[in-house]
Amino acid sequence: MNVIERLDWDSSFFGYEVGRIQIEDINDLTTSDFIEKSIKFRLIYIFSKNIIDIPNIRIIDKKIVLSQKTFFLQSNKNILIRSFDINRDSFDRLKELAIQSGKYSRFFLDKNFVNQEFERLYIRWIENSLTDKSKFDVLVAVIDDLIEGFITLIKKSETVVEISLLAVSQESRGKGIGKQLIVESISRSKEAGLDEIRVTTQLDNIPAMSLYKSANFKIIESINIYHLWNL
Incomplete structure (x- = not known):
């Protein structure tokens, strides 16, 4: 599983801890390791090409380049x-x-x-x-x-x-x-x-x-x- 990257600029600007993670296997989001490491962040941006159907994780944007x-x-x-x-x-x-x-x-x-x-x-x-x-x-x-x-x-x-x-x-x-x-x-x-x-x-x-x-x-x-x- 990819690690949760702390976003220094976002964290400083918003005034609380913000992280980012790129997910390929949605099952990674339910592991005890992810849950333990996610606690220190108030907000985590999750990027995935797959559909995620997990409570408390809400799709916000479908980004198009x-x-x-x-x-x-x-x-x-x-x-x-x-x-x-x-x-x-x-x-x-x-x-x-x-x-x-x-x-x-x-x-x-x-x-x-x-x-x-x-x-x-x-x-x-x-x-x-x-x-x-x-x-x-x-x-x-x-x-x-x-x-x-x-x-x-x-x-x-x-x-x-x-x-x-x-x-x-x-x-x-x-x-x-x-x-x-x-x-x-x-x-x-x-x-x-x-x-x-x-x-x-x-x-x-x-x-x-x-x-x-x-x-x-x-x-x-x-x-x-x-x-x-x-x-």
Whole structure:
């Protein structure tokens, strides 16, 4: 059985012990060794390609990883898309949109999070997107001088860029903003010499799945995520 890995960042951020384990044989979760070692964690993320039917272990997310090769595309000039500029753009607006985008997040859906973990986590993610050394770009869609959508891109390797967050305001959904943010991201990644663009979303997030498939992203990985709480 794989050991339970302590997640230092999560434990520090949430203020309680958080662990992670990848499971291939679900029977490993019922052994006395696992039960004894799991007690020291308040929360354990369990990743498995198999279905787990064990009391107190709840499926929270069906994570889908999609991929697309980069290439040059022509953007819709009716929508202004440019890099975020901290000197003229509203960071508060980015935070607002980031929180709006997370209604399919496991940190929102799991009601055992009771200390505003979801909101704090998404705000930290957008902060990191602007300051992290692995940041590639943060693009915003601007209509009438107001940010109506954004996408954050993180460089994962010399050839791969990852979409970290994508959000469009509720008022501007259905106008093609999300698609144009993706189109611009693919083109900029190609221009920078990156060969592949990836994104992780939830299977139940039908709008996101439809959006990425419309941009010819293909599923390359699917995994179930469960939460085990010791409350």
